[in-house]
Amino acid sequence: MKKPFIFFLFCFVFCQNEPKQIDGVAAIIEKHIVLKSDLAQMINMAAIQNKINPEVYPEKIKKLEISVLNSMIDQKIMLEMANADSIVVEEKEVTQALEQQIQMFIAQAGGEKRAESALGQSLRDFRREFWYDMQDRLITEKYQQQLIGAISVTRSGVLNFYKTYKDSLPIIPLKVKVRHLLVPIKASSKSKDLTISSLEKIKKTIANGGDFSELAKEHSQDPGSKNNGGSLGWVTRGSLVKTFETAAFTSNVGEVVGPIETEFGFHLLETLEKQGEKVKVRHILIIPEITSFDNETSYNFALSLKEDSIKTLEDFKSFVSIYTHDETTKKIGGDLGWIDPKNYTIPEIGKAIKYINPGVCSPPINSSLGFHLLWVENIKMGGKPNLKDHWPEIEELALNKKKMDWYEEWIGESRKLFFIKTLN
Secondary structure: OOOOOOOOOOOEEOOOOOOOOOOOEEEEEOOEEEEHHHHHHHHHHHHHHOOOOOOOOHHHHHHHHHHHHHHHHHHHHHHHHHHHOOOOOOHHHHHHHHHHHHHHHHHHHOOHHHHHHHHOOOHHHHHHHHHHHHHHHHHHHHHHHHHHOOOOOOHHHHHHHHHHHOOOOOOEOOEEEEEEEEEOOOOOHHHHHHHHHHHHHHHHHHHOOOOHHHHHHHHOOOOOOHHHOOEEEEEEOOOOOHHHHHHHHHOOOOOEEEEEEEOOEEEEEEEEEEEOOEEEEEEEEEOOOOOHHHHHHHHHHHHHHHHHOOOOHHHHHHHHHHHOOOOOOHHHOOEEEEEOHHHOOOHHHHHHHOOOOOOOEOOOEEEOOEEEEEEEEEEEOOEOOOOOOOHHHHHHHHHHHHHHHHHHHHHHHHHOOOOEEEOO
16 A cells, blocks of 8 residues: 655654753754754654653664754755745644644653643643644645655666665565455343443432542543543544534533443543534443353354355445445445555454455454454465565555655755754
8 A cells, every 4th residue: 555755754752751941942944943942842752652761762862853853954944945836735634633643642642641741831732832833744745745746666767676675675564455344242232221320320420529530530441541531632523433423512511411322332421622623522431241142143143144145255245235334344345455464453353364265255253343254355475575476565665765865865955055054
């Protein structure tokens, strides 16, 4: 699968201690400056993404500082040239990208408090101040893609690349073209009723003065938010499951609503703040207990589809459109694309693939999502890259190398056109 080739990497870095705010200028680029405090913040963010502890690896932090500063200088140069070419991005695009970046950083840091500690400021302040930096970033990335978009590689270019680098190319993993049909394991009505009753009791406790955060820590079964008092942080419209999102955006601030059923279970939720197309929300999730009878019922249903009905690929795609509970692949015949079995996001599928013959429906495969019927369409052999089996992968590597070389030469020449000074 081809991915965009991005040269400016905004790194997100690890720091256990409160970062020191440093006043002063780190670099001057024409009319632009890079503040030492901004550089320090970007280094802290980068260390988190790269899992570098400054106290353990100070030499890596020093190298990271040089890399981040050079990237910030290059971005200022790109921004000047992009502005000259009238490159613009929409405000909505900036806000969405910023929110995604913040949520990723929170996850990498291990929660909002640790993220704020690494940033040296509140997330609210960071959102406000970093919005314009994100705008600049998107403008430069858009300009960058415009510059390299026309670069291509010829067949002879791929052959020359392979001849030069074949001994140092990374091992290519085996890839499998696979489809699936997901049959969830549904809890019984009795189990659902017990869950609703439990949440109603918790809701009553909150209404009588109980602390939502503490009750979430005690009762919620969402491992991602439980220890944060059920907080999901700021979420944008379109990023949540429908029924949960509707309740979050339509309920009054401070109102505890629910129980609400989603594919994950039943929730109590409270919207804490609203800002246009995003809300700050917390919840308590309780998942109805799945019994052995529920498990057996779903397994038997999936098995009946395999044995009684699915004989061909067309049968499989047809039954996916009727029975699967994976909405993301329902309209495309359950197509999961080409996957690496060793690194697939659903490990049970990855482990099962080596036991499945291509061109036939598999037995039900159990995962945390339910039971999967799998259909292996094709296999691409992995191993040491060779031109016969791995031409597309080698071609992509050759193209990316050509783009990188072109960019490094271009940015080197562009630097000569600008006044640049770095300060200790």
